[in-house]
Amino acid sequence: MFLKQIVHFSKKSIRLSYQFQTMSTFTSRTNIVTGNNEWIFVDNDNFDYQQELARSAFADMLHDHERNIQYEKAIIKTLQNLSKSMKKIHILDIGTGTGLLSMMAARALNQINNTSCSSRITACEVFQPMAKIAKKCIEKNDLSDCIRVIDKRSTELDLENDLQGDRINVIIAEVFDTELIGEGALRTFSEACKHLTIDNENLHIIPARATIYIQLVESSVLQEFHTLKNISQQNQRINIPNDCRHLAGNTIFDLNLNELKDSIRPLTKPIPIFHFNFKHINEMNNFTEEKILENIQCNYDGRIDAFIMWWNLDMDEQGEIQLGTIPVWCYDDQEKIKNIQWREHWIHGIYYPQESKIVKAKDQVSLYCFHDEYSLYFDVGTSPFPPRSFIPAILSRSAMAAFNSDKRRNKYIKVLEKSFSNSSIKRCLYFGDGLLLPLLILEIYPNIELIILQSSNTHLNHCLEAILLNSTIKLNYQIISSLDKNEIDFQTIDMILSEPFFTKSILPWDNLHYYYLIQKYRSYFRSNIKIFPQKARIRCLALEFNNLHKIRSPVKQCCQFDLTPFDEQIMKASLNVDETIEPQSLFEYSSKKPTLSSIIDLIEIDFEKNFYDKIEKKNLEILFIENGICNGIAFWIDYELNENIWLTTGIENENDSWINYSKQGVHLLPKPIYVQSGMKLQISTGFDFKQGQFLFDIIY
Template sequence: MVFCGRVNPITGSLVWIEEDENYDYHQEIARSSYADMLHDKDRNEKYYQGIRAAVKRVKERGEEVIVLDIGTGTGLLSMMAVTAGADYCYAIEVFKPMADAAEQIVKANGFGDKIKVINKHSTEVTVGPDGDMMQRANILITELFDTELIGEGALPSYEHAQHNLMQECWEAVPHRATVYAQVVESHRLWSWNKLLPMQLDSRTVQPPSEMESCPGAPSVCDVQLSQVKLEDFRPLSDILVVFRVDFSKQISSSPVSHIVNFTSLANGAAQVVLSWWDIDMDPEATINCSMKPSWLYPALHPVPWRDHWMQCVYFLPKETKVTQGEEMSLIAHQDDYCVWYNLTTPSAADCHSTEIAACRCGAHITWNRARFGELNDQARMDKYKEALKEVLTPSSVCLCVSDGSLLPMVAHSAGAAQVFTLESSFMAQQLMDKLLQTNNLKETIHILQKSQDNITAADLGEMKVTALVGEPFFTTSLLPWHNLCFWYSRTALSRHLAKDCTVLPMSASLCVLVVEFKDLWRIRSPCGNCEGFDVSIMDEMIKKSLDFRESQEAEPHPLWEYPCRALSDPSNLITFDFREKVPTEDIIAEGSLNLVRSGVCHGVVLWMSYQLTEDISVSTGLLEVSDETGDCHWYPHRKQGVYFFSSLWNLASAPKESQSAVTYQLTFKPQIGELRMSFIPKT
């Protein structure tokens, strides 16, 4: 056992936890996408078809079939190769626990004499009588791809293997990859990248000029693009082939730029590049596995679902106005790990800078994509504005407690005489300072870059706070209830609050809903048998790691990307009263959730709803449920908590005379800032 220091996201305090020395291993297994990949039937079938075709081509040349499988994981692709007729297979896996599992799986399926699992990085593998491989391979099988295709270091791994581990002539599965892109205008997607002007009654909050001109964060935004509606963007280009990678030829990981010329389809503002890729498993491109979004499939065509590979949203460094029929050049810059884009005219394409864009304003370092979207949510901000107008007066002394919030400016606009804002980090303080200066509020709103425990009366001008407000939002929060940090801040600030101090939000409720997921259940569902191979050892590893995890009760997911149906009515299980201090005794809720719809019960979703005033509330989770279908509409700018059941529960098979329900027991332990939960399906 080892002791590790951690900051509790709710209390904000540092705690020392005794952890098993295998903690990091269990975390990596629990957070992996192994189950998702093993459930990806389309991927598995296409790989199997491609492997069989490659083995056949080598055998037709009269050669012994020697396979190199880089990143073997469970060993599935290696077993496919031997089943297809390969004479021997070297399966490389750098993660030791996974390599050990692959060795067990290979032996359990009877392939121990034909598959050698090598626990090394592929660049460390040697060939020769005393090496890891007795001879070079003539079929190269890999699954080194991520949503961006090359983000897991696929190109350097291919480059080294082709130089050092492969014969002069080799087959590759997949054979080639093609990256596609489309230039679009999208207010919704652009609001994930820029702070847009915010209307506050008689004035508009403007972003600082350096924020407007900032090229943004260089990292790709990976999403389930199928859940972005067609009306949320306007195509300005056709779908373009940006570049191809032929894995059967020598690959270079050196930086390169690809220039693609196109004619603009419409007038608009070019802001975003949507991108995805596909892989051909054979030279003739008859076996294709595509990552394209669902709206590009023909009607009624089955759409493969996968979470380990999604689609990419790239934000252009600046918004560019284009006119219909105008010739433009999209430039894709590629190094050994990532891709980034620029847009220019054909005449300027050759002299365009190849440097990757990086944030200069600090906002893209302080706020993630979802937070940008939340700050740009005018409807949400209007609710806060309405609530603050109800509680603030010209004599109000207002203190805002949230990370990087616009509420101080809303409070000032609502009429507060004095406004203070508590910023937890130097970066957030600098960002707020720029915002206030741009909007001529630097002398009106006072920034306190201190912890709530260190605030003094002098910091507040010897005044008592008459209105304590928050969204609440804290950058350290992962799960919805982590933002109860606001309650602990309110308690720590009690000595500075007036007796009749208004607290907004006045309370928060922990809400739950029993759901059937369309696809997300796959990431936690046992695989057992995959394409005829027993991989149940992997199921045992994942289950053990999930049971081991500290946060085994729930995990965060942005449910707007993952369709689901409500099987129960939404319920408020615990209400936290922010008008009072954090209690010392546990808060316990027990009961049952009656199920009102049939379906397969996959788990429970949890979120927070905040009561700003008696008649104004905001939800960070469920927004609407369809009465007819039970389809759920989720708040898109926060992640919700998902508690997966250990096994699927089909309500259609439950006795009709019984009332199906999910019993629950929740315990919030204020002393340590921990929420413990148990949900059990019952009939």
């Protein structure tokens, strides 16, 4: 029987499937929490279809009022002007999605009082499930006679066979991401102009042009996501080598920076970098461009920590209609700031120089700028610049921020002092992928022998070795790849430690893999061995998000077009494959203050106890303490490091800020609930210890 191997990347794990001719698929996947391999029988084609569909557009793009309005304004203006001089209009909508922009074009054409102008609209969409949805939406709005949907890439369209030899004179496309060019916009426009359109003089593209801007800023908060800082400012037995400082790489870091505006100090004015006229994309150098901008003036004293990137579109050829991702601090008009469009599909890009640079007001610096077909690169300094290098990510940005958090670091130090001072602890075993705790122990307590169970992340292991070998004294440590009773005397180990952190973790409780490691090897150790942390508790809080809930909200109508076929298909796919709780970095997303409820403890896990294959379940009530609209529930996990000293991955108290070094779990309610103080929401919660799965449901 024919057998082929397929690797699927899903939200929770990597699935390695063996697919037979019968299309029956057994899928092996590693459970992140328990570490066990699981075999699951799935209808492979249907699962992937549903998952791709659920992910395809269930974000806030169609809720982006500004985007929709500006596109329609440009479409109306362009078609009205074109109808005065052209006898035939042929529109190509590239990446049509739901067909929204094509339907806008059809409506605009219907409103043009020029019967001598014939027109047609061709919409292309490579993702076949979405192409089917587009056809349904177009049919729902009685526009099937005006719009033809082809399920192909625009670069695969054949002028004769697909367009019947009828050349395009209007292109409408929304193929942009946070980086502008990351979805292949340059090749998309270039190929269409080359093979499908009439001459450039009579061609109109919506949008017509784009400009990428950057601004040089100082921000210690943004630096925490990029550069590992030394363990100690005093003894400095362990110094982090320069080539181990930037473990999150140097590709784009995208963030909702409008929520962090108070942590950003601009040092220059916005600087226009790259300009793209979509009718004239230069592909001679394989869509690459390189330039050095001299004499960039700094307006303030400070340290150049990062570059903030955004872009702006000229929607029409005259540049009268604009659409962009300008950050809030660049607006002077308070009314504009108040009405600024929230969006998740286009946010701000952060890039980092190879080295931070101290500058004085009125200093002038040089800026190196580069883009290829899909990405951007920047550096600052003086010519000649060091060679351009793209550094891969070994740790996530949040893991970098966790390492650098002073509050988190000080809690560890406080508990280590309690544990090691005047104690008989001499030998410790460390589980996990976190770098901070092992380095703290070896820096502050060089007499403690530390055994580190090596991560499966080989690049991270090499970095840990490089850091430890860079120490100024001989450190008492041993790195092992597995726990072998023949090589280690486990009876001599006094304490098991973890941060806990594992690079494969996605949701906060995925790091409970530490608990499963303890139980797996518990019989190796003395019965009185100390465990750090001692306990964990999963907590939750009801919230009224200002905007985040839009990423899962049905569209219903958009610009007076009925998009319910889209809602129905996406909701169905999401129910089939999506988790009820998803990871989000809540420090990026504002919610109404104060919070709607108090913090509730859902479940507590004592790491000393073995819960075997139990399923712990209980019903609880969320008590609302404020009036409002509950549209989401946030979850996180806290760890008890020592008696009554807890480390959070969420917030300490109801009105505190969300920590930035861990993602939280978020359940967005399908239907928001209007609540009043004193009302209660019934929930069911628990933990399946056999599956390593947190359980949650709302009892309506």
